[in-house]
Amino acid sequence: MPDNPYNPLHPVEDPTLFFGREEALSFLQLNFSGRVMTKALVILGHRGLGKTSLLNHVPLVVDERYPSVYIDLSALEMDSPVALVAAIVDQTRAMMGMLQASTYRLPTFPDPADPSIDFLQWLADDYLDVVLAAIRRQRHMILMLDDAHLLFEAIESGSLPASLFGYFQGLLERYEQLDILAAMNIRYEAQSLEMAPFDDETLHHRLTPLSVPAAHQLMTEPVSDRYSFTAEALDRILELAGGHPFYLHAIGRLIYRRWSEARHLETITLYDVQTVYPMVLEMTAETIAPIWEALRPNERLVLTALLDLVDGDPEASEAITLEAVETWLSRTDYPLNDVQAAAAFRALEYQGIVHSDLHGYRIRSVIMADVLATMLDTGEIRKPPTRRIPVWAIFVAVLVMAGLVGGVLLLVGGDDADTAVDNGNRATVTLELDLAATQAAEQQTATHLAQPSPSPETSPTPTPLPIFRFGG
Structure with missing residues (x-):
């Protein structure tokens, strides 16, 4: 079976499978153009957006006067500066071999067990000086630090000295032939802007999802001699991925696997995309959860x-x-x-x-x-709780309502207060209802024979004072 051209877990190394990123490449070409750089260039992005793939293509797009030394910080156990310095030394020697530069003057790596050796100082004073002289003065060495945010974590944990970033700044100021290109997670952007040599915002480039044309190329060109897509299927893939390279590679890998298991497939349809989609979600979930957490x-x-x-x-x-x-x-x-x-x-x-x-x-x-x-x-993501009325507010509201009801009752019952006092505990008298008299009165009213009744005489009664007053 032919090798699957899609792999979301590995960076793209084949330049024929690298699509888009024109802005990022122009950014690198502009800054690596012969001028002296005293600050580091920084590539920012979430996991899976293609930071490592971009670093892999630096030697192919910048001037040949810029040999590069790639350091994968995620592959190092950075419990001390020794591992970092050793990686730089090994990769630098490999770069010099590709340039066919002389290595006979390179100093021997010190004994890691020797507590008297300051390895960072040895790299700055004894090693880089020889390297930069050997590759000739017209060349600039690019030190590429992939996953540079791990340096922040190592410094915070105490595994690396807090002076490390100042050390890198000193190297750039000391050696005009040295440049630094760092790739880091975007959530460290604000932190990096507070630390030299990453503190020049104009030298930061943020990776974004691929454009629609670049995403289209990524999905179709690597497999153009094996199968094609219906327009509906391709539109759906672009919609699902939103231009994210990791998601596009995940979909591409599973579709390629489906094709390889059923070679009669010559055209990928919407049904094929829907079939692999649950597995796509499983494959991509591990990259999305950290984004939420950050x-x-x-x-x-x-x-x-x-x-x-x-x-x-x-x-x-x-x-x-x-x-x-x-x-x-x-x-x-x-x-x-x-x-x-x-x-x-x-x-x-x-x-x-x-x-x-x-x-x-x-x-x-x-x-x-x-x-x-x-x-x-x-439940991995919890909704914020619905707003509830505080208990104290309910208690105050009850007191206010009780006061209002009491006041209304006092005002309504004020006219009968004296009568109630005078009557004391007098028994209630029930009057008999005279139905015949009531019917006669209704008949007189209906025939306009009702006689006028005399106006009642006024009988003033004193208004009692309320038992309490609101507010005092």
Whole structure:
């Protein structure tokens, strides 16, 4: 069976399978153009957006005067600076071998067990000086640090010294031939802007989902000699993935596997896409949960509202308005005003999670929406509690109502107060009803024979003072 060209778990190395990213490539070519760089370039993005694939293609797109040294920080046990320095030394020697540069003057790596050796200082003073001289002065060495956010975590845990970033800044200022390109998770962007040498925002490039043409190429060109897609199936794939490379590769891998098991398939239909979709959700879920966990509280609130408002249909045709989200949140214990909600949506859009138009907001990828909706249903994502009236407010309301009712009763019963006092405990007398007299009176009234009755004489009675007054 031919090798499957799709693999969401591995970066793209074959340049014929690398699509899109024109802006990112232009960003690299512009900055690696012969000028001295005293700050690091930074590539930002969520997992699966193609940061490593982009680094793999740096040697193919930048000037040949820029040999690169790739360091996969996720493959290192960074319990001390020794592993980091050793990786840089090994990859640098490999780069020099490709350039056929002389390595005989390279110093021997120190004994890792020697406590007197400062390995970072040795790299700066003894090693890099020889390397940069050996590759000739017209060349610039790019030190590429993949998953550079792991350095922040190692420093925070105490495994690496807090001075490490200052050390990198010192290297850039000391060696004009040295450049640093770091790729890191986008949730570390704000933190990186506070630390040299990553603190120049103009040297940051954020990866976004692929454009529709690039996503179309990714799904069709690698398999063009094996099978094709109906227009309906291809449109559905692009809708499900929302341009996310990881999701596109997951769909492509499962469809290719389906084709390889049933070679009579020459055209992939919508039915084939729907058949593999449950497995796509399983494959992509592990990349979506960390995105949710990294969101700020307000971002989680508006995203939860968005999920609930689509009412289990992530493909609802109508976008959700900001006002609808505010109304939904106003019924919870965590209401947001329009400024707070709009700011949270801007942050989500910046990260490529939602997109907006004149009609409102939508989750960018149906796959992401479905995974998050499942997490909501299973309780992994909890809705904010519905707003309840505090107990003290209910107690105060009861007291106020009791006072109002008591006051009304006093006012209504005021005219009979004296009579009640005078009568004391007098027994109640029941009068007999004279039906004949009543009928005669009704007959006289109906025939206009009713006689006028004299006006009653006034009999003033004193108004009693209320037992208590409101407010005193």
